[in-house]
Amino acid sequence: MKEYERIKLNYNSLEPVIDDKTLNLHYNIHYRKYTDELNKLLKENNYNYEHTPEYLAKHIDIIPIKERNEILYNLGGYLNHTLYFYNLTNKKTEIPIPLLDEINKYFGSFSEFKQEFISMAKELKGSGYTFLVLDKNNKLRIINMSNQDTPYYYGFIPIMTIDVWEHSYYLKYTYNRQEYLNNIFNIIDFTKVYQIYLNSIK
Ligand SMILES: [Fe+2]
Numbered sequence: 001m002k003e004y005e006r007i008k009l010n011y012n013s014l015e016p017v018i019d020d021k022t023l024n025l026h027y028n029i030h031y032r033k034y035t036d037e038l039n040k041l042l043k044e045n046n047y048n049y050e051h052t053p054e055y056l057a058k059h060i061d062i063i064p065i066k067e068r069n070e071i072l073y074n075l076g077g078y079l080n081h082t083l084y085f086y087n088l089t090n091k092k093t094e095i096p097i098p099l100l101d102e103i104n105k106y107f108g109s110f111s112e113f114k115q116e117f118i119s120m121a122k123e124l125k126g127s128g129y130t131f132l133v134l135d136k137n138n139k140l141r142i143i144n145m146s147n148q149d150t151p152y153y154y155g156f157i158p159i160m161t162i163d164v165w166e167h168s169y170y171l172k173y174t175y176n177r178q179e180y181l182n183n184i185f186n187i188i189d190f191t192k193v194y195q196i197y198l199n200s201i202k
Helices: 020-044 053-058 065-086 097-107 110-123 177-187 190-200
Strands: 128-134 140-146 157-163
Touching (some): 020 065, 065 157, 097 110, 097 190, 110 128, 110 140, 157 177
Antiparallel strands (some): 128 157
């Protein structure tokens, strides 16, 4: 089977929310680095790519203990960036009603959901991501992960994420993480989030 690859972007630019330089560095340097390093480590362990990366993340016992830290770090980096780049858009999209109903059920309203998500992302210490996830009972929750940890390692299915590592926003927003979060929330493609949601509910 083929090695894991970066997803192709559906957009050339996310200006003015994400400046082109940041998007280019983030996609071509950071995301590539995690992807290449993951493939290198897996090949060194004679991995034959029989599973999806998501499956691998849910079954970390497949990975030899000796190599686990390095592989999990890069696998998380690969999966988290894949979701981040996937759920962004430069087109105007509407949130599908069934997903909106679920969000209303767990968070009260879309604006309360947005507020809670942004406040979690603001609280995150150091580097990491904020995620909308499904828990084992198909309930929606907002969680933070440090560094390149991914929700799969903790029994959650990530369906949306915002990268809050400084490399995601610092060139344009410098220390103003709040402004980055407010702006990027407007370019989340909730039709894609809903697709992942449908594929993930049990
Ligand atoms: Fe990143």
